[in-house]
Amino acid sequence: MEDFRAIADAVAHDIATGRLTAGDRLPPQREFARRRGIAGSTAARVYAELVRRGLTVGEVGRGTYVRATPPTVEPALAEPRTFAELGTARVDLELNFPVVPGQAELLARSMQKLLRGGLLEDALRPVGAAGTPAARQAAAVALARTGWAPDPRQLLFAGNGRQAIAGTIAALVPAGERLGVEAFTYPVVKGVAARLGVTLVPLAMDDDGVVPAALAQAPVRAVYLQPTLHNPLGVTMSQRRREDIAKVLEDKEIYAIEDSIYGFLRKDSTPIAALAPQWTVVVDSLSKRLAPGLTVGFCIPPATLVDRIGTALRSGGWTAAHFALAATTHWMADGTLATVEESKRTEAKRRQEIVATTLADFTVRADPRAYHCWWELPEPWRADTFVAAAARRGIAVSPGAIFAVGVGQAPHAVRLALAAPPVADLAAALESLAALARDTPDGGVE
Known part of the structure; x- marks a missing residue:
């Protein structure tokens, strides 16, 4: 066979x-x-x-x-002058890892401290899920948001945000049990749940996020939520909605896994963990704040769950590498992280302004502080057809179906990730996509 x-x-x-x-x-x-x-x-x-x-x-x-892939030969005659036809690499509007000018140099200067003396030798030794006292203290300050500051004693470290999510799900939801998720959710959670034998239960959403009544009625052990700059919809829960969700968690004794990966872009939003501290585990990472190549993930559970989640991280092989932990501790402690974060907040607004101008004629959900947006395509476009037509123009976008949970009609929408291309390429790509959307599928796909 x-x-x-x-x-x-x-x-x-x-x-x-x-x-x-x-x-x-x-x-x-x-x-x-x-x-x-x-x-x-x-x-x-x-x-x-x-x-x-x-x-x-x-x-x-x-x-x-x-x-869409970079062309390997000069294309033959074709109708539109696309990115591929111009001989440039594809424009990636799928992955979302923001990088700002001067970021590498700034990180390198801070890294020099780690390479001196005995610091590097210490960083090459193994470290557990609890990290080091210096890392816990630095992370507690760096992750604090309006109305909430984590207790350093409760901080746990994973290799990245995905591992933090996987370890927390493994700890809270036994195989064969159910995890509630937003009807549109981070695709990695779908894969993690499948590997852990966990069934996902999609929860109804409105313009303010998950509907509290849907959570209250769901037969779930825990719920995974993205209350700030939801991926892919860009929704940020109001304070009232967060309070309502917190009440459901307490009344129904449901644990929440609160993904704060984009929280640094909106530090004005109060985490659900501040409202239901005994029922919420915050997960986060530095992949968006800094870079995915050298990152650390965070789990901040209530004190009653520290041992359980720490055990899950260790047994899954999901703990942070000591070198990455030491490097990011330096960046958090000396102000490097805060500097990069501020630059990324400014850059996100700049890119959203391009979206607002270029796609003004279309139905787009976008927060001016986010690095992504949700585009509800005009009739008669379907997401799969649009993705294929965009690919022919050398532009990669994500179909809405990859975020959907459960059985139902795939949404006629795409998510655009705005972080990867240079600003000029982003503007040109959005212009190309806008022109494509004004055409018909017959004209857009050969």
Whole structure:
């Protein structure tokens, strides 16, 4: 029996050599299985592997398309003058890791302190989930927000934010149990839940976030929430909604996993942890604040859960590396982190202004302080078709379906991540997408 990875390798080779190009639609899985003489389950694994490798994008029941990739040859004659036709690399509006000018130099200067004396030798030794006293103190100050400051004694450290989420879910929700999530949620949570054997329960949302009544009625052990600059919708819960959610947590004895990854962009919002401290675990990381390549994740549980979550982080191999912890401790303690954060807040506003101007004629949900926005596409566009058409123009965007939880019609929307391209490329890409959206799918996709 042919291994699904070998079949995925063959498709990847077709993409690399140009036999399949950006925006091409793969056959339905059943037809692919018939052509290859393989089982339908094997075809499904092949398609999932291609998505995992970042080679394709698609929506169940709608189609699978080759992602946008940098062109390897000068394109042949085609109708629109796209990024790909101009010979430039793709414009990435999928990943969201903000970097501001001068950031690397600023981090490097601070790093010099770590490389002197015996500090580096100490940083190369192992460290546990509780980190070091210096790291706990620095993180407690850095993560504080309006109305809330974490207790350093309750801080735990993971390798990154995803590991912090995974360790907390593993600690709070046994295999076979249910975790509540917003109807649109961070896709990584979907993958983590699947690997841990946890069932996700989608909770209804309105313009203020999760509906409290939906949470109160849900048969869940815990709930994962993004109350500040929700990904992908950009919603920030009002203070009243946070209070209502906190009351449900206390009344129903439900633990909340509060993801504050974008909290540094809106430090004026009070975490739910300040309102229901015994029922909330805050998770965060430095991947957005600083950079994903050298980051640390944080878990701040109530005192009653510190041991349980610490055990989960250790058993899962999710604790932070000591060198990364030492480096980020320096950046938090000497003001480097605060400087970079302020620059990123300014840059986010600048990029949102471009969105507001370029996409003014469309239905876009966006917070002026966020690095992403949610674009509800005009009729007759569907997300999968739009993603494929954008790919042909060398622009990668995320279809709304990857954020949706549960069975239902995929949203005719895309999320645009604004952090990756230079400002000029971002503006040009948005202009190209706006022109595409004003066209029809027949005109946008060959």
